[in-house]
Amino acid sequence: MDPILASPHPDPPQGPDPADRSVEVLCIGTELLLGNIVNGNARWLAERLAALGIPHYRQEVVGDNRERLIGAVRAAAGRCRVLITTGGLGPTPDDLSTEAIAAAFGAPLVEHPEIWAAIRARIEARGRVAAASNRRQAFLPEGAAVLPNPTGTAPGMVWTPAPAELGFPIRPGFTVLTFPGVPSELYAMWEATAEPWLRQAGLAEGVFASRMLRFWGVAESTLAEQVADLLALANPTVAPYAGAGEVKLRLTARAEDPASAAALLQPLEAQLRARTGSLCYGADTDSLASVLLERLRQRGETLAVAESCSGGGLGAALTAVSGASDVFLGGVIAYANQIKTALLDVPPQLLERHGAVSDPVAIAMAEGVRRRCGSSWALAITGIAGPGGGTAAKPVGLVHLAVAGPNGSRSEALQFGPSRGRAWIQALSVGEALNRLRLELEG
C-alpha cells in the first residue's frame, strides 16, 4: 500500500484479551432515529465504561421495532461479552425490549410476581392505580435475574442466555444487561447494580479511580494551556470538559487496587490546585452552592437572596443542596419594580434615577433583603435576561450583582452578551453571584 495511505489502528490502550471483556451499547427508541433527542445515554455509558477500563468498540441505535431489535441483539451476541441496552422497558406497546431479547434466543417469558407486587406498591403509593399494561414489566426471559430499579417502576435484567442451536454464533458467557431509557433511572441502576456486576464478572481490568476538579471563572482553552504539560500524562490522565459556565478537569488513574489508584491521583490534584489557585472551587459532587453553604456553615453565618432577572434560580441552586436550611434563610423574588420597593425597601427615586438594572439598585436590593431577613450575608441579582427589554445603554446580557455583608456592600456589572440566550444569562448570573461571595469569604 502507498505509504501515504498506511493507517495504524489507534484504539484505546487495552488489557489482555480485550474481546473477552468487550461491551457493546444498544440504545432502543424511535425518538433517537427521528432526531427528537440526542443520545446522551450512549455517551454517559461510554464514559462509565472507559472509567472502568472496559473495552467498548461499538454502539448501535435501533427503533422500537421487534425484528430489527432481534437482529441487532443476535449480531452483538457473536461479537461481544456483554450487551448493554437502554430503552424499551416501559409499560406501553412500543416498549418491547425484554420480549424481543427473549425472542432473539428463543426463550420463554416468565412472570416475576415480586416485580409485579413492587410495581403496584410503587404506583399505589402515589395514589394511582396500576394499569394492566404495567404487568408486562414483570415478565423476564427464563433464567434472567432482576436488575433492580431503585427510582422507577421498570426493573432491568441480567441474562446469560443458555447455549442452544440457534443458527447464529454466540460468544461464550454472552450476557445482556437491560436499562430503562430515562437517564436518572439508568444512572441510579448503573451505580447500584451494573457497575458492581461488571467488576465482579472480571470485566474491569484493574481499578480506575477518578476525580473531577471543578473551576469557575476561566475559559476551557485558557485552563488547558495552563495545564498543557499535565494533559499529556499517560497514567494518571487529565482531560478537560466544558460545562455551563464551569470548566472541569477529570483526573483518572489506573492501578492494581483502589489505594494505589488514589495515591496516583493525590499529588496530581495537589499540583493542579496549586497551579490554579481559587479558580478551582471544588471536586466531584460539589457545586458552587454547596461549597458556599459549607463555608458559611463553618463560620456560623447565614445567607439571603434578592433576585430580579434570575427569578428564583439563585434560591433554587442553594436549596438544591440538602441541608441548606441551616445557612440559607430565604429571600425575595423582586421581578416587578413594585416588589423591589414593597418587599426590599428600594426607594422609588433610586429606581427612577438609575433604572432597575444598576449598581445602586442591586446594592439596595441586597441590603434590603439582608435587613428584612436578618442574615449575615445577602446576594442580589438584577439584569436583562432578554430576548426583549434591551437598550443601547443597557443591552440584553447586562447583569448587576451585589454582595452585602458585615463589612458593607459592593456591586459589579457583568456583560454576558445576548447570543447564548435567556437561560444561559440566568444560569451564569446565579453562578457568578455564588462565586463572588465564595471568593469574598476566601479573602
Added chain:
Amino acid sequence: MDPILASPHPDPPQGPDPADRSVEVLCIGTELLLGNIVNGNARWLAERLAALGIPHYRQEVVGDNRERLIGAVRAAAGRCRVLITTGGLGPTPDDLSTEAIAAAFGAPLVEHPEIWAAIRARIEARGRVAAASNRRQAFLPEGAAVLPNPTGTAPGMVWTPAPAELGFPIRPGFTVLTFPGVPSELYAMWEATAEPWLRQAGLAEGVFASRMLRFWGVAESTLAEQVADLLALANPTVAPYAGAGEVKLRLTARAEDPASAAALLQPLEAQLRARTGSLCYGADTDSLASVLLERLRQRGETLAVAESCSGGGLGAALTAVSGASDVFLGGVIAYANQIKTALLDVPPQLLERHGAVSDPVAIAMAEGVRRRCGSSWALAITGIAGPGGGTAAKPVGLVHLAVAGPNGSRSEALQFGPSRGRAWIQALSVGEALNRLRLELEG
C-alpha cells in the same frame, strides 16, 4: 402470546418500499466510544432524514479501527440503500474512513489531482504549507465522485460500489456518502450537496410533520391505555414519551407536501384533545409555566409565589419564560420559618400548632404573598424535600400546595414519596403548583 405481552411495531409512517429508500448512519470516531463527546451528528442527521421523509432504521458508532469499520460497512451494504458516514476524513493516521470503505468492497484508491490542488490552495491561503499527510485526503475509491466540502479541507464522496463477487450481500444501488465529523462542515456539505443528491435519487418521499402534545397529571401507562387505538395508527402515528412528571404524545404524519401533512395531524390532535380534556396542557414548546402565564395574560391578571421547599424553583420556572414580567410580579422564598413570619405574615402560633408543612401554613403563605405583592393570584409550596427532615407523620416527599385568588384560598397535600430524591420532589412540586392554578382558571 399472552395479550399482556403483545406488541405492535410503531415505526414512523413509511412510503412505498421503504427498504429501497432506507438510510443508515455510521459515525466513526474513538472519541465517541470513550464518551468524550455526545453524538450530536447522529441526532442532526436523524432530524434531517425525518424532515425529508427518508426511512432511517439504524445508527452505529465504531472507533478508528479498520477491521471493525470494514465489518460495519459491509453489514450495512446488505441492509440499506444509502450509508451515511461521519468522521475519519482528516489527514491524521487515525483518519481511515475512505481507505477502509474502499477496502470493504475491494476497490483500489485513485488520486484526484484536483482535490489535492484544492487542498493545497486552501492551506496555503492561510499562510501554511500543506503536509504530505494532507495528500491522503485526495484519494477516493475508483468510481467515486467528490462530495465537495465548502468550509473545510477534506471532501467527502458519493460512491456506488460496482457489483462484484465479494462473499457478502449488497443491496442493488447501495451507495455510500461520507462526511467529516466536524459539525459545521457536515451541515454545510449536507445542505449544498447531500440533500439535493438524496432528492434527485428519489429517496425523499414526501415530507414529515410532527407535533408534540404535552400532558400533566396522568401516568404514561394510563394515557397510553386511554388512546390505545390511536397508538396503532400507521399514518399519522402517535407515540408516548415520559418526562419529569409530564407525559408527551408525539404525532407524526407523512404526506406529499407540508400542507397535506399538517392536514393529517389536525383531526388527530383534535381527537386526542377531546379524549384527554384538561390533562393536555399544551403542545410543542409550551411549558406549564408558559401556558399558565398566557392564560393570566389574557385575563389581565397577575401572579406571585411563596416558596419553602422548592426554594425558588417555581419563580425560576415562571421566569424561564421570556415576557413573564407582565404577569409574574415576584414573591418570597420563605425557607426559614422566621421568613414566613417576617415577609409573609404567617402567625408564629400557626407554625407552632400545625407545623410549617400543613394546609393552614400553606394558605397563610399564599394569602400573605398575594397581599404583600398585590397580585390577583398566588401560589405557595411548603413540604419536605429530604433526604433529612422527615417524620412518621410528615415523611419526606409530603408537600402542601396552596392557591389564593379572588375567590378565596385552598390547599392540598400531595405525597411524592422519598425514592426519587430531592430534585424530583422539588420539580414535581413546582409542576403540580402550576398545574393547579391552570386547572382553576380553566374552571
